[in-house]
Amino acid sequence: MNLYKKLVSDDKYITLETTPPKLPTFNGVLEKLEESEAYKYVDGFSTTDSPLSKMKYNSIVAAFKLQQKFNLPAMATMSMRDRNKIALQGDLLGANDLDVVNILALTGDPAKMSDQPNTKAVLEGNSTLLLQMIRNFNNGIDYSGREFKIEPKKITAFAVSNSYAKSFTTIEKKIYTKVKNCASGIVTQPVYDIDIAKILIDIQQNVAREFDDNRNKFKIVLGFFPITNLKTAQFLQSHVPGIYVPDIWVEKLIKAHNISDEEEYKVGLELSRTLFKDLLKLHPKIHIMTANKFEIVKELFN
Numbered sequence: 457m458n459l460y461k462k463l464v465s466d467d468k469y470i471t472l473e474t475t476p477p478k479l480p481t482f483n484g485v486l487e488k489l490e491e492s493e494a495y496k497y498v499d500g501f502s503t504t505d506s507p508l509s510k511m512k513y514n515s516i517v518a519a520f521k522l523q524q525k526f527n528l529p530a531m532a533t534m535s536m537r538d539r540n541k542i543a544l545q546g547d548l549l550g551a552n553d554l555d556v557v558n559i560l561a562l563t564g565d566p567a568k569m570s571d572q573p574n575t576k577a578v579l580e581g582n583s584t585l586l587l588q589m590i591r592n593f594n595n596g597i598d599y600s601g602r603e604f605k606i607e608p609k610k611i612t613a614f615a616v617s618n619s620y621a622k623s624f625t626t627i628e629k630k631i632y633t634k635v636k637n638c639a640s641g642i643v644t645q646p647v648y649d650i651d652i653a654k655i656l657i658d659i660q661q662n663v664a665r666e667f668d669d670n671r672n673k674f675k676i677v678l679g680f681f682p683i684t685n686l687k688t689a690q691f692l693q694s695h696v697p698g699i700y701v702p703d704i705w706v707e708k709l710i711k712a713h714n715i716s717d718e719e720e721y722k723v724g725l726e727l728s729r730t731l732f733k734d735l736l737k738l739h740p741k742i743h744i745m746t747a748n749k750f751e752i753v754k755e756l757f758n
Contacts, residue, residue: 457529459500459558460612463641464673468740471531471677472498474522475748476513482521485748494753495526502560502643502743505533509570516547520554531614532556536586537564537577541599545589552593552608560614560643561586587613587637594638615639618698619647619656619679628659635663635674642674643743645698646681650734652700653678657739678735681745682752684724686713725755732756 462469472494474485489495503518519530532551539547551559561584567577589599596607615634621627631642642660647653660676683689683701686709693701705727712723735742746752 457500457523457555457557458610458612459529459531460610460640462499463612463675463677463741468499468736469675469677469742470498470740471500471502471743472750472753473502473504473743473745474518475504475507476515476518478510478512480513482513482518485518486521486525488748488750489522489526492750492754494750495528497753497757498528498744500529500531500558501526502531503533505535505562505564506538507565509537509565509567509575511570511572516551516554516556519551519556519558523555529558530556531558531560531612533560533562534586535562535564536579536581536583537567540578540580541585541589543578544586545593545598548589548593548611549608552611555609557609558612558614559586559590560616561590561639562616583615584633584637587615587634587639591638612641613637613639614641614643614677617642617644617676619645620652620698620700624655624659627656628662631659631676632663632666635667635671638671640674641677641741643677644679645696646679646692646745647735648683648699648701648705648731650731650738653735653738675741676739677741677743678739679743679745680732680735681747682725682728682732682756683709684721684728684752686710686720686724689724725752729756 501522503515505515506512516532519532522530563582567575590611590613593608594610597603617631656676664672689706689709692699708723712719
């Protein structure tokens with residue numbers, strides 16, 4: 457189940473992030489997706505890999521279960537923080553056998569944030585190293601250059617990017633490096649401003665012109681996290697680098713917050729829905745993040 461054809465086409469491409477729980481089962485997430493009917497609005501899913509260094513259910517197995525349940529492709533996140541070259545390639549082989557062939561390469565959050573005592577990071581390299589491994593797999597060899605007796609299925613590699621910086625040249629350089637190493641999709645941090653989305657699309661065009669092979673088909677996938685309360689807006693605006701939340705959003709949510717919780721949710725949802733639909737018109741390649749509050753997906757589209 458490969459996302460590549462849908463990603464590089466001119467068609468709408470919508471994926472939905474899921475976060476596996478700290479439980480020995482993924483069934484609760486599957487049930488929430490089914491009850492919310494969110495799966496009906498998307499072309500595929502992603503699974504996170506122990507975000508904030510908090511121990512969670514395995515992302516590759518979660519992706520496999522999503523594909524089995526909904527017959528839609530799933531992108532498994534793999535963090536460099538927790539694996540060396542041996543483990544990374546072993547996981548890629550296992551994922552390949554399960555037909556989990558969409559991989560999101562991350563460096564990973566610092567191990568010092570972990571909920572497990574005395575946790576140490578592995579970090580033999582950043583996410584570029586994993587992209588290089590995937591590139592080798594797609595050429596039928598491992599990272600050492602040895603040929604596989606059975607060639608792996610083709611893997612579509614994804615990477616991430618900030619959505620905002622004082623100098624967008626920095627973002628463009630990092631995206632170029634990831635595309636050079638064959639990332640087909642670059643998933644950005646959440647976008648809350650249409651003008652910033654336009655800058656990111658310009659970056660996509662600039663980087664694509666640097667290549668004369670299939671790498672010029674890569675796509676920016678705009679991250680989108682609906683904001684439905686003042687607390688979230690202020691946290692993202694003040695504490696999360698690489699994201700820009702317009703002051704007008706915060707001002708409107710402050711006003712609504714002072715009226716009632718219901719008004720706060722209503723105003724936040726309307727701001728989010730309006731921007732989401734504008735982004736769809738501009739660039740219909742979007743990755744939705746909801747912190748597993750999947751019921752909001754239907755509200756964005758309606």
